[in-house]
Amino acid sequence: MADQETFRREIAGWLEQYCPATMRSPYRGEEEWVWGGKQATFWCDDARLWLQRMVARGLVAPAWPREFGGAGFSAEHASILDEEMKRLGCREPVRSLGLWMLGPVLLKFGSDEQKRAHLPPIARGEIRWCQGYSEPGAGSDLASLQTRAVLDGSEYVVNGQKVWTSYADKADWMFCLVRTDPHAAKHAGISFLLIDMATPGVTTRPIKLISGRSPFCETFFSDVRVPAQNLVGKSGDGWTIAKSLLEHERALMSRARDQNADEEGQLDDLARQYVGVSDGRILDAVLRDRITQINMDLLCNRLTMKRSAETVAAGWGSGPESSMFKYYGTELGKRRRELMVEIAGFRGLGWEDAEFSQRELSLTRNWLRSRASSIEGGTSEIQLNIIAKRVLGLPD
Amino acid sequence: MGFLLSEEQQALRATARKFVQAELPIAHLRALRDSNDPVGFSRPIWKKMAALGLVGVAIPSEWGGQGLGYAECGLLVEECGHTLAPVPWLSTVALGANALLAGTESQRREVVPAIAAGEKIVALAFSGSVKANRRDGKFVLSGAMEFVFDGHAADLVIVIADVEEVGPTLFCVEPNTAGFARRRVALVDSRPVAHLQFEAVSVSAAAMLGEPGGGPRILETVLDCSRALLSAEMLGSIDEVFIRTVTYLKDRKQFGVPIGSFQALKHRAAQLFCEIELCRSIVLDALRALDDKRENAALLVSAAKARASDVFVQMVNEAVQMHGGIGVTDELDIGLFLKRAKVAATMLGSASFHRDRFARLSGY
Numbered sequence: 001m002a003d004q005e006t007f008r009r010e011i012a013g014w015l016e017q018y019c020p021a022t023m024r025s026p027y028r029g030e031e032e033w034v035w036g037g038k039q040a041t042f043w044c045d046d047a048r049l050w051l052q053r054m055v056a057r058g059l060v061a062p063a064w065p066r067e068f069g070g071a072g073f074s075a076e077h078a079s080i081l082d083e084e085m086k087r088l089g090c091r092e093p094v095r096s097l098g099l100w101m102l103g104p105v106l107l108k109f110g111s112d113e114q115k116r117a118h119l120p121p122i123a124r125g126e127i128r129w130c131q132g133y134s135e136p137g138a139g140s141d142l143a144s145l146q147t148r149a150v151l152d153g154s155e156y157v158v159n160g161q162k163v164w165t166s167y168a169d170k171a172d173w174m175f176c177l178v179r180t181d182p183h184a185a186k187h188a189g190i191s192f193l194l195i196d197m198a199t200p201g202v203t204t205r206p207i208k209l210i211s212g213r214s215p216f217c218e219t220f221f222s223d224v225r226v227p228a229q230n231l232v233g234k235s236g237d238g239w240t241i242a243k244s245l246l247e248h249e250r251a252l253m254s255r256a257r258d259q260n261a262d263e264e265g266q267l268d269d270l271a272r273q274y275v276g277v278s279d280g281r282i283l284d285a286v287l288r289d290r291i292t293q294i295n296m297d298l299l300c301n302r303l304t305m306k307r308s309a310e311t312v313a314a315g316w317g318s319g320p321e322s323s324m325f326k327y328y329g330t331e332l333g334k335r336r337r338e339l340m341v342e343i344a345g346f347r348g349l350g351w352e353d354a355e356f357s358q359r360e361l362s363l364t365r366n367w368l369r370s371r372a373s374s375i376e377g378g379t380s381e382i383q384l385n386i387i388a389k390r391v392l393g394l395p396d
Numbered sequence: 397m398g399f400l401l402s403e404e405q406q407a408l409r410a411t412a413r414k415f416v417q418a419e420l421p422i423a424h425l426r427a428l429r430d431s432n433d434p435v436g437f438s439r440p441i442w443k444k445m446a447a448l449g450l451v452g453v454a455i456p457s458e459w460g461g462q463g464l465g466y467a468e469c470g471l472l473v474e475e476c477g478h479t480l481a482p483v484p485w486l487s488t489v490a491l492g493a494n495a496l497l498a499g500t501e502s503q504r505r506e507v508v509p510a511i512a513a514g515e516k517i518v519a520l521a522f523s524g525s526v527k528a529n530r531r532d533g534k535f536v537l538s539g540a541m542e543f544v545f546d547g548h549a550a551d552l553v554i555v556i557a558d559v560e561e562v563g564p565t566l567f568c569v570e571p572n573t574a575g576f577a578r579r580r581v582a583l584v585d586s587r588p589v590a591h592l593q594f595e596a597v598s599v600s601a602a603a604m605l606g607e608p609g610g611g612p613r614i615l616e617t618v619l620d621c622s623r624a625l626l627s628a629e630m631l632g633s634i635d636e637v638f639i640r641t642v643t644y645l646k647d648r649k650q651f652g653v654p655i656g657s658f659q660a661l662k663h664r665a666a667q668l669f670c671e672i673e674l675c676r677s678i679v680l681d682a683l684r685a686l687d688d689k690r691e692n693a694a695l696l697v698s699a700a701k702a703r704a705s706d707v708f709v710q711m712v713n714e715a716v717q718m719h720g721g722i723g724v725t726d727e728l729d730i731g732l733f734l735k736r737a738k739v740a741a742t743m744l745g746s747a748s749f750h751r752d753r754f755a756r757l758s759g760y
Contacts, residue, residue, distance in 0.1 A: 268755075268758065268759075268760040271760070272760065277760075280759070280760075281755070281756070281760060282755070282760050288752075288755050288760065289748065289751055289752070289755075291755070291760070292751040292752075292754050292755045292758075293751065295754070295758065296678075296699045296702060296703065296751070296754060297674070299678065299696075299699055300674035300675070300677055300678045300699065300703060301674060303674075303677035303678055303681050304673055304674050304676075304677040306399070306677075307399040307676075307677050307680070310398050310399050310400050311399075311400065314400055316400070324669070324670050324673060327666075327670060328670045328674070381663065383666075384662065384663040384666040384667065385659070385662065385663075385666075387666035387669055387670070388656075388662035388663070388665060388666045391666075391669060392642050392662075392665055392666065392669060393642075393646070394642070394645060394646065394654075394656040394657065394662050394665065395646065395653070395654050395656055395657045396657060
């Protein structure tokens with residue numbers, strides 16, 4: 001315990017000294033996210049500096065072994081770092097699917113060669129990964145995917161199409177589910193393949209969404225030749241690996257917590273501004289009640305994540321299933337965005353016009369963006385199926 | 397304090413569960429109801445509970461209790477919620493003992509240890525209107541109070557009465573005092589409440605509890621502790637109804653398959669699961685906030701009571717529907733939970749009252 005307190009003091013001291021002040025302020029929007037990769041952009045110099053400093057100490061991937069670019073921290077020390085970063089309001093130096101999803105999978109299933117090749121660049125924020133899962137014919141029914149990978153000598157030849165690939169146009173590499181055995185049972189014929197997006201035959205096309213943004217792409221593979229050593233695990237292990245990878249979404253969930261806390265109170269601020277106040281109270285009592293319902297739900301949701309994290313940390317199992325957070329969090333987010341637009345009235349429905357402030361314009365866009373949240377990453381209905389089956393044990 | 401239970405807390409829960417399941421099954425409530433029992437709860441069982449240290453869980457040890465916190469007390473009442481146990485913990489412990497602890501040394505000494513020992517039943521009357529006029533160094537109480545939990549059976553009644561110039565003040569009233577009358581009122585959940593009548597009830601100045609005009613301040617704290625605990629009781633009931641309903645979904649067959657295989661029911665069960673988990677988090681946190689004396693405890697308590705009220709009502713309504721015809725029979729226990737849900741949701745402030753309070757405490 002004494003060792004842990006010393007460690008906590010040291011790490012807090014380091015963070016206070018080296019985390020720039022701008023990197024300790026709340027995010028003002030997605031524009032301020034740092035994704036790293038070969039095409040990395042930094043919205044300010046401090047963002048770049050913060051990443052560099054964290055990389056130099058291996059703190060981007062604190063629990064990974066030093067030989068793979070991590071800091072070699074124990075789980076306890078890594079969570080102390082996490083807690084201190086949250087306490088001090090330090091931003092994540094980089095957002096990264098490589099870090100959150102692929103890394104843990106490679107540590108578990110990858111060959112030594114794969115670990116050496118891919119983990120250090122992730123820990124340095126140099127390579128940006130995207131996830132190639134969904135296909136036009138494989139949405140909720142993911143295991144029906146058809147993208148083919150045929151072994152030809154020492155290479156796989158990949159043909160097919162992925163869809164809803166987040167930021168495929170900005171990513172350097174993709175971890176991808178492909179069908180290597182068309183004759184095997186649905187789940188057994190799938191493999192997990194790492195594909196360099198610069199390989200000839202890979203093309204991407206952004207999909208313009210109702211929000212006007214294009215975070216997703218279609219990705220096409222036309223006779224793309226991928227070295228056979230880029231297969232993770234054995235041929236046919238893909239579904240097992242994919243499921244393991246999805247478990248790491250919990251890490252994403254716990255990260256969502258900060259954002260969640262920031263959201264409490266935003267609705268009432270907005271109502272004060274756009275609806276007005278009398279005697280210190282939001283004028284419209286019905287609206288006030290609806291705001292309170294959502295604020296209470298945000299509070300309860302945050303507490304449930306905290307409770308779940310404590311349960312997991314104590315080794316008492318996984319706590320309420322991650323599907324619950326996916327389902328409840330996204331549905332709540334949708335309700336919240338809907339109400340924000342309603343509170344702001346026409347000022348929350350502006351579109352590319354100088355009449356509106358940036359904040360007002362983002363109300364519109366974020367409301368539209370939120371519509372996708374209960375569809376992507378497994379629809380709400382799929383999450384409810386998972387809860388019913390895995391948690392409640394209801395029959396198929 | 398975190399959410400996870402310590403070994404001691406787990407042991408307490410196990411003791412409580414064992415006792416409640418053995419002595420206070422739902423059949424106990426049914427028996428009291430069907431025999432038109434005038435009291436509505438069992439004093440001998442309450443004494444047995446006290447002997448196990450379960451009544452005085454959160455009462456300080458110098459006053460005969462276990463000196464534990466609301467988190468621990470919550471574990472006990474959660475178990476009571478599982479069987480709709482009609483025990484006077486809310487009136488006597490949460491409201492009564494807590495109010496008395498705000499009193500003088502002698503007021504505490506006289507009643508609180510007797511509460512912890514299961515010997516005294518206490519009621520706290522706060523809804524209605526009673527005036528207290530000074531006369532010859534005494535106070536004369538006149539007015540009426542309604543829907544007082546266990547007021548018909550209490551060995552001591554604490555009432556909030558308006559004193560001229562100083563405002564609402566708490567007084568202890570012995571039920572045998574001249575001018576005091578009471579009558580039990582039947583509610584749908586078969587749990588006892590009473591209307592109290594005060595016709596020139598004369599009490600000494602020593603019967604005053606707390607400062608003159610100090611009633612609302614004491615009441616605020618006492619009510620919040622009681623609301624958090626009532627929410628824990630509701631959580632226990634919610635869990636029980638959910639378990640019974642999911643079991644029924646697995647057992648009941650129609651069209652040759654368990655009805656739980658139908659997505660229309662599965663999804664609703666999964667949604668209820670989420671609501672219940674969120675409810676659990678806020679109830680546990682509110683109890684811990686009271687123990688830790690956190691500044692935002694009142695806000696968390698209101699969030700807990702609002703949510704527990706809403707989820708309990710939603711849960712029982714879904715339970716009845718999912719059980720189908722059998723769900724509306726008196727034979728099935730689900731109906732008893734349905735009745736209790738609506739009463740508990742009304743007790744100590746409805747969901748909309750607490751949402752409004754939450755908003756006020758949040759500064760909007």
